[in-house]
Amino acid sequence: MTTPDDQPPVPDASRPESKDRIYRSHAGIASGVLLLALAGWLGIDALVSGHGRTPWLALAALILLIPLVVAFTLRPAVYANEDRLRIRNPFRVIVLPWSKVASLRSGFSNEVVDTSGTKFQLWAIPVSLRARKSAARRQARSAAADSSGRTSSVMTGSTRSPSDQIMDDLRELAEARAAAEGAQGEVSVRWAYEVLGPALAGAAVLAILLAVG
Incomplete structure (x- = not known):
């Protein structure tokens, strides 16, 4: 006779499957x-x-x-959800659980560094120096308007270049999910x-x- 303790566990449906960004x-x-x-x-x-x-x-x-x-x-594409970051570069596919992401860096290129110090470039998120300079000018105008007491027509979100804003979003996700149970595991690289x-x-x-x- 089967007791309640012998029943197979029911999958937890309380946490919906995380969709990729x-x-x-x-x-x-x-x-x-x-x-x-x-x-x-x-x-x-x-x-x-x-x-x-x-x-x-x-x-x-x-x-x-x-x-x-x-x-x-x-x-090239970058897929991010609550558990991991998947990078599809020209010749490799890299999967990093958030627990293995040490930092996300932005310079002349965008890259992620894992906890072992290995760097992986994000080909799908190229840096545009022109967009970065344009965003810096908007930020300067917004700061000048705020200091003079005038209402700025430049929204806060527009004072970052698109690629820098994406990197900010990924950093926030990495910090928030690094200790989560589903974000544990090892880095995998496939050619x-x-x-x-x-x-x-x-x-x-x-x-x-x-x-x-």
């Missing part, structure tokens, strides 16, 4: 689409109209270039073989064609 570079995506369109146009033209080795060279170049363009423009494989294959075929002459 997704950060990507819109400028990177736009440039990637344009580069892919240009490569496709030139490559298809060479495949259709080329003579001799030209179609084969064009095909090998496309196999090499398309994965690289995707890797550096469309692929993006789905990008490296085709790119290396294209490079090998292109090298062979060029060597054969």
Whole structure:
């Protein structure tokens, strides 16, 4: 006979599943689409109209270039939820539980440092020095208006550049969740073989064609 103590535990549904906040570079995506369109146009033209080795060279170049363009423009993304930070860079995917995040730094690039001192760049959150300077000017105007007693038309949230504001949000999340039970674990790093494989294959075929002459 089964007693209440023998019943399997019921999953705790009181805590809803945390959804990811997704950060990507819109400028990177736009440039990637344009580069892919240009490569496709030139490559298809060479495949259709080329003579001799030209179609084969064009095909090998496309196999090499398309994965690289995707890797550096469309692929980068940062996913953050209450338990961990997942970074999808051009050639690697890094997962850091918040307990393993030592700091998030902003300089000429944005990066995260884990508790062992290893640095990982956030490709999906590029630094725009122009946007940072523009935000600094807005902040100076806002401070000047406040000191003179005038009402500033510049909202507080707009005195930070978009990438710096994202890094501030990630820092707050890291500090708030570092000690949480669900934010424990180890750092994992996985190479993006789905990008490296085709790119290396294209490079090998292109090298062979060029060597054969």
